[in-house]
Amino acid sequence: MPFDPRFIARLIPALLEGAEVTVELSLLTMAICLVGGLPVALARSVRGPLAWLAGGYIQLVRNTPLLIQMYLVYFGLSMAGIPLSGFASGLLALCLQNCGYVAEIYRGGLQSVSLRQFEAGKALGMRRWTLYTTVILPQVVARVIPPLTNQAISIIKDTAQVAAIAVMDVMKVAQIWVESSANTYDVFLGVAIIYLCLTSLASLAGKLFERRLAFAQ
Amino acid sequence: MHKALLSLTVLLLAAWPGAAAQAQESQLDVVLKRDKLIVATYSTSPPLAYIDEAGKLVGFEIDMAREIAKDLLGDPNKVEFVVVQSDGRFPAALSGKVDFGLCSTTITGDRAVRIAFTRPYLDTGGSVIARKDSGIKTVKELNDAKFTYAILNVPPAIARAKAVLPNVKQLLLDSPSALFLAVKTGRATAFSIDKPIADFYEAENQDLVRLDTADTPFAYVFQDAIFLKPGDFKWWLFLDTWVGELRSGSRYEKYEEMYRKWMKKDPPPQRFYDYNKF
Numbered sequence: 257m258p259f260d261p262r263f264i265a266r267l268i269p270a271l272l273e274g275a276e277v278t279v280e281l282s283l284l285t286m287a288i289c290l291v292g293g294l295p296v297a298l299a300r301s302v303r304g305p306l307a308w309l310a311g312g313y314i315q316l317v318r319n320t321p322l323l324i325q326m327y328l329v330y331f332g333l334s335m336a337g338i339p340l341s342g343f344a345s346g347l348l349a350l351c352l353q354n355c356g357y358v359a360e361i362y363r364g365g366l367q368s369v370s371l372r373q374f375e376a377g378k379a380l381g382m383r384r385w386t387l388y389t390t391v392i393l394p395q396v397v398a399r400v401i402p403p404l405t406n407q408a409i410s411i412i413k414d415t416a417q418v419a420a421i422a423v424m425d426v427m428k429v430a431q432i433w434v435e436s437s438a439n440t441y442d443v444f445l446g447v448a449i450i451y452l453c454l455t456s457l458a459s460l461a462g463k464l465f466e467r468r469l470a471f472a473q
Numbered sequence: 474m475h476k477a478l479l480s481l482t483v484l485l486l487a488a489w490p491g492a493a494a495q496a497q498e499s500q501l502d503v504v505l506k507r508d509k510l511i512v513a514t515y516s517t518s519p520p521l522a523y524i525d526e527a528g529k530l531v532g533f534e535i536d537m538a539r540e541i542a543k544d545l546l547g548d549p550n551k552v553e554f555v556v557v558q559s560d561g562r563f564p565a566a567l568s569g570k571v572d573f574g575l576c577s578t579t580i581t582g583d584r585a586v587r588i589a590f591t592r593p594y595l596d597t598g599g600s601v602i603a604r605k606d607s608g609i610k611t612v613k614e615l616n617d618a619k620f621t622y623a624i625l626n627v628p629p630a631i632a633r634a635k636a637v638l639p640n641v642k643q644l645l646l647d648s649p650s651a652l653f654l655a656v657k658t659g660r661a662t663a664f665s666i667d668k669p670i671a672d673f674y675e676a677e678n679q680d681l682v683r684l685d686t687a688d689t690p691f692a693y694v695f696q697d698a699i700f701l702k703p704g705d706f707k708w709w710l711f712l713d714t715w716v717g718e719l720r721s722g723s724r725y726e727k728y729e730e731m732y733r734k735w736m737k738k739d740p741p742p743q744r745f746y747d748y749n750k751f
Contacts, residue, residue, distance in 0.1 A: 330660070331654055331655070331658040331660060332658075334658045334659050334660045335658045335659060339659070339660060342644075419647070420646075420647060420651070421646075422623075422644045422645050422646055424645070428626065428645065430560075431559075431560050431626050431647060432626045432627075432628070432631070432645070434559075434560045434563070435559060435560070435625075435626060435627045435628060436581070436583050436584070436627070436628035437583050437584065437586070437587065438563040438567075438583070438584040438586070438587040438588045438700075439563075439587050440560065440561075440563050440564040440567070441564070441567075
């Protein structure tokens with residue numbers, strides 16, 4: 257019997273407890289990738305073996321499923337004698353994959369700034385640092401906010417896959433509740449609403465940033 | 474935004490089971506008319522339902538579904554298997570996508586609120602399998618913070634682990650094969666799984682050993698049953714009667730044959746007294 261209010265009243269606190277883990281995992285992944293994507297993007301934009309390495313890394317992580325990466329980190333590293341916890345394995349796999357995406361977003365942002373602006377800056381006698389901090393980067397930051405927001409949303413949804421490696425996130429809690437109650441509809445609808453709230457918050461934050469940085473365009 | 478929310482709500486309500494008026498036709502008639510049985514099964518729980526080396530779905534539960542098809546439609550091949558994961562099995566039955574589920578499913582009171590079970594076709598229970606190199610022999614020895622214990626994220630297993638093994642680290646995974654992988658790769662020291670599946674893994678793997686469950690609730694029996702959408706008496710009655718006859722009635726010989734084939738041992742006796750001497 258779907259929409260059983262007493263069942264939902266018992267379900268919500270449990271799901272929220274799982275949602276805490278989902279939020280932690282999402283925020284940590286976003287923070288690490290925002291920073292970690294930068295060196296990868298820079299490595300990719302210079303010529304030489306470094307670019308080749310960064311390109312290979314991006315291809316590898318983008319073109320294999322996240323679930324497989326999680327299994328490899330979680331079970332594979334354990335076989336190699338480095339048993340990371342489920343949370344750490346999930347975080348590592350999420351970061352490995354999303355750093356690749358974020359790096360590509362940064363690279364796209366950098367390439368979107370016309371070369372003429374670099375030349376104009378140099379012609380005006382600007383130093384490299386001034387040129388980047390006052391002319392180039394403000395534009396890049398404003399341009400990467402929308403794709404980064406998309407990425408943040410996809411990170412939030414991707415965290416659901418850590419349920420497969422024994423992390424008690426909202427998805428795992430939901431699976432346990434489905435198992436115990438056979439009430440799949442109520443539980444999964446509850447989970448969908450929680451993810452919807454989290455992703456809506458992410459897009460709202462993205463919108464706010466976008467508005468604040470609109471002057472750069 | 475409001476418009477979008479409204480249309481989402483309408484969509485959800487329309488998709489909700491039971492929102493539309495249901496025709497009163499029994500699934501038994503639907504199956505007979507369709508001339509094919511549709512059954513939800515697992516594919517990762519040997520020897521009940523798994524993919525064999527030839528890539529075919531086989532097992533005790535698969536044979537059982539074929540026997541039901543044979544009795545219903547005169548042909549053991551008139552059955553379509555829909556392979557589900559554990560969190561997809563109940564919606565598969567409740568939504569009518571399958572005629573019933575045959576997925577090593579344990580009867581519990583909580584589940585029976587929302588799903589109909591037939592009488593059980595199989596006694597099961599938790600068995601605990603550990604790595605031989607861990608050096609432990611009994612479930613009681615496993616109760617130590619230095620060990621990790623992998624279980625399915627199903628309530629009976631979780632509750633039992635909390636009660637019997639409060640000190641061990643728990644690892645909740647979602648399929649028997651993931652549990653097996655966890656122990657094989659050293660992620661976990663031991664795992665608990667339904668007895669028939671444990672028998673299979675123990676026989677196939679020399680580096681694993683079964684732990685002694687004496688004097689623990691692991692020795693108690695759980696019961697697996699066919700599940701279906703509640704409220705269809707005619708269909709439920711057929712399936713329940715069928716299971717009853719298989720397990721302890723006119724089809725016991727078939728039960729014995731299937732049991733020996735897949736579990737490699739004799740089933741529980743048909744009666745707990747000798748009928749001819751009674």
